[in-house]
Amino acid sequence: MNGRRKPDWLKMRPPSGQRFTEIKRTLRDRDLHTVCEEANCPNMGECWSGRDGPGTATFMLMGDRCSRGCNFCDVETGGMEPLDPDEPANVAVAVAEIGLDYVVLTSVDRDDLEDGGAAHFAETIREIKERDAGILVEVLIPDFGGDPDAVREIIEAEPDVIAHNVETVERLQWPVRDRRANYEQTLSVLEQVKRESDIHTKTSIMLGLGEYDHEVYRTLADLREADVDVVTLGQYLQPSRSHLDVFEYVHPDVFDTWARVAEEELGFGYCASGPMVRSSYKAGELFVERVLRDGKSVEQARDEARAAAGS
Known part of the structure; x- marks a missing residue:
């Protein structure tokens, strides 16, 4: 389908507004990266502009280059650089400056590091929580090569949500994902x-890759x-x-x-499902x-998240 026109439901709102500019400036001042920019997220304009709130951004830790080469992802591969020891504190300060009360942290894969960067990830969580224990921290982690000790280090840092994406169905794991990632390994991390x-745990699936x-x-x-x-489901672009x-x-x-199947038949607490939905999606975070x-019930939280998403 290369070069074919996108349908009307995939139109995006371009980034704009004072809030968008403020967030971008804060990130640049502290030499921080976001997956919003690095992965060309289609929702960046909506999230950063803060139309319905203070604005959100998903911080990407450990640099802007990945040790893996997934065929769906726009983050560059190779040329790994040393970790910035100041990054955990800089992220925590940026969170305070932007005024977030719900923070999403993700990272590139760092297979070049012995622990995959788990300690760096955990330190960032702790820095944020030490400054304000009331901030909710969601982390979207790599698989750390399936190392349970690395996953445990994240758990012990006590984020509020741990997400790890399965990305696609088992048959399409390759060529969609790097060969070092796989279906069973993802399930083992979440388990x-x-x-x-x-x-709380969370994951994401892309549709439109040829899955049945x-x-x-x-x-x-x-x-x-x-x-x-x-669980979140979105369109692969x-x-x-x-x-x-x-x-x-x-x-x-x-x-x-699929949202009805996930919630009503299979029993997920919440499913954000739509063409423009991504792993870090405001309705899911609101739930x-x-x-x-x-302290609301799953049903109340689900209804309010649906209302906020306009669905």
Whole structure:
């Protein structure tokens, strides 16, 4: 489908506004990276502009170059640089300056480091929490090569949500993901978090890569069996002509159907599902916030997240 026109439901709102400019300036002043920019997220304009709140940004730790080469991702590969020891503190200060009360942290893969960067990740969580224990911290972590000690280091830093993305159905793990990532390894990371803590877990699936419906269902069922709380489904969009082609633009009605299946049939606490939904998605974050901060029931939190998303 390379070069074919995108359907109307995939139109994006371009970045703009004072809030967008303020967030961008804060990040630049402290030499910080966001996955919003590095991965060309289609929601950056909405999230950074803060149309419905203070604005959100997903901080990307450990540099802007990845040790892996997933064929769906726009983050550059190779040329790894040493970790910045000041980054955890700089992120915490930036969070305070931007005025966030819900923070999302992610990272590139750092297979060149002995612990995959787990200690650096954990230190950033602690820096944020030490400055303001009331801030909710969600982390979207790599698989750390399947090292349970590295995953445990993240758990012990006590973030409020640990996310790790399965990305696609089992059959399409390659060529979608780097060969060092795989379906079973992702499930094992999510299972470990639940086995060793009561931290909320989250994952994301891309549609439009050539998956069949029964494969999507099986993936959702496997994730629910791993006790994952929140799942997001979104449309894969080709970052450049050198990346995987889009096999199909999935209609919004199909995404709505998967949301109902995930919540009503399989029992996920919340499913954010739509063409423009990404791993870090404000409605999903709002659901978690309503449950953790406000103590609301899953049903109440789900209804409020739906209302905020305009669905």
